[in-house]
Amino acid sequence: MFKKIRSDRDPRDTVYSELKKEFAPYLDRAKSTASQFAAKNTKAIFWVMVASMLLSVIIILTSHRSPHITLRPHKTVIAKSPVTGGFQQIMATGNAIQEMLALRKMIDSLSEKKQLTSADSARLDTALDSFQKLNHKFNQRK
Structure with missing residues (x-):
């Protein structure tokens, strides 16, 4: 061969x-x-x-000089260290993913029940809202 x-x-x-x-x-x-x-x-x-x-x-x-006259008003920019800012963003993303996984687990466990009590339906409603807000944050970052 x-x-x-x-x-x-x-x-x-x-x-x-x-x-x-x-x-x-x-x-x-x-x-x-x-x-x-x-x-x-x-x-x-x-x-x-x-x-x-x-x-x-x-x-x-x-x-290579920067122009002195600007057409747009100056905005105050707070400079962050790129390493610190990037690390904080990674930590925030990791925490949000952990929260989303916990919410997903709670939603799955509540949706498997045959009958929900009023407390269960309230918890399910708040969990779905929180999950939707976190999901919306992730979609905005992309």
């Missing part, structure tokens, strides 16, 4: 070595041309590099 595929290729032949064999003349010519150009124009290359660094500094200093 599963036959071993045998290859009789030379283990020294890799994709890199084959690409190098194929494109070596072009790469050697480009390398020699670039080195000749750099040898002839060293001062020009230096000043182009300096000018590009100065241009990048000018662009950074001028384009």
Whole structure:
């Protein structure tokens, strides 16, 4: 069913070595041309590099400023630590899930009864309301 595929290729032949064999003349010519150009124009290359660094500094200093005029009124934002806020949210979600499971267990046990007393129906009604409110909170978070 599963036959071993045998290859009789030379283990020294890799994709890199084959690409190098194929494109070596072009790469050697480009390398020699670039080195000749750099040898002839060293001062020009230096000043182009300096000018590009100065241009990048000018662009950074001028384009990354926040605008002073805002169209919307400022809202006060209370910064929370992301770790603390995330952990508190996880704990609140876990507590809500535990409460939902307890309510579900109570609803299931009350719904299995053949006849409910007035106290049972009141507990079932409040449990269903609480379960519905918790479910609504979860749907709002998504």
